[in-house]
Amino acid sequence: MNQGLFITFEGIDGAGKSSHIDALAAAFHTGGREVALTREPGGTPLAEKLRALVLNDAMDPLAEALLMFAARRDHLQQVIEPALAAGKVVLCDRFTDATFAYQGAGRGFDLAVLGQLERWVQGLPGGGIRQPDLTLWFDLAPETAAQRLAGARLPDKFEAQPVEFFRRVAGGYAARLAQQPARFFRIDAAQSRDAVGQAVLQALRAKGWLA
Numbered sequence: 372m373n374q375g376l377f378i379t380f381e382g383i384d385g386a387g388k389s390s391h392i393d394a395l396a397a398a399f400h401t402g403g404r405e406v407a408l409t410r411e412p413g414g415t416p417l418a419e420k421l422r423a424l425v426l427n428d429a430m431d432p433l434a435e436a437l438l439m440f441a442a443r444r445d446h447l448q449q450v451i452e453p454a455l456a457a458g459k460v461v462l463c464d465r466f467t468d469a470t471f472a473y474q475g476a477g478r479g480f481d482l483a484v485l486g487q488l489e490r491w492v493q494g495l496p497g498g499g500i501r502q503p504d505l506t507l508w509f510d511l512a513p514e515t516a517a518q519r520l521a522g523a524r525l526p527d528k529f530e531a532q533p534v535e536f537f538r539r540v541a542g543g544y545a546a547r548l549a550q551q552p553a554r555f556f557r558i559d560a561a562q563s564r565d566a567v568g569q570a571v572l573q574a575l576r577a578k579g580w581l582a
């Protein structure tokens with residue numbers, strides 16, 4: 372049986388990760404792998420309900436962080452862990468790095484508390500913490516992302532934030548990369564869509580996970 376693979380996609384709103392997730396799923400299918408496509412917050416009926424609350428209702432940073440991790444706990448137990456155990460490739464649009472970037476760096480919430488929640492929620496029965504095998508960080512200047520988002524659709528609570536918020540979020544992602552460089556791959560998302568797609572495939576080939 373294939374070994375399960377957990378790959379996450381991160382970046383500020385407007386960085387343009389979504390279409391590349393679908394393309395990567397297709398590439399894994401072509402290579403004969405079973406793929407589970409999912410997202411956070413969300414990915415289960417309960418977590419999707421929490422997503423609707425957390426993306427639309429005003430709340431204090433602790434409530435926001437707790438709801439993100441509550442959704443994540445359900446998602447890990449119902450979807451991510453079973454898929455990995457079955458040898459699937461799990462492609463997840465955002466995961467815990469987003470909580471450190473948005474609630475931590477963006478909102479200024481206590482990083483040590485987020486670290487404690489991460490250890491509780493992602494703790495594995497045999498010890499250790501579930502972390503992605505690879506995180507693709509779509510890095511884009513906040514000004515460029517704001518231009519791409521402008522007029523695209525009705526913004527949610529986070530998308531409506533000013534550019535300074537996204538500068539802090541981008542800094543939060545850079546800090547996570549600095550702490551855990553081995554699992555991160557930074558993609559220059561200012562390139563053309565084709566070039567970004569090639570960079571994604573290149574990252575996976577470099578790992579030996581795609582032919």
Ligand code: TYD
Pocket residue numbers: 384389411412426439464465466467469470471473474529530
């Ligand atoms: P996003 O992933 O961009 O989905 P869509 O493209 O459908 O809008 O939206 C999720 C939003 O939630 C995004 O603004 C980032 C935010 N978020 C957090 O603030 N913390 C988290 O832990 C996660 C997973 C997401």
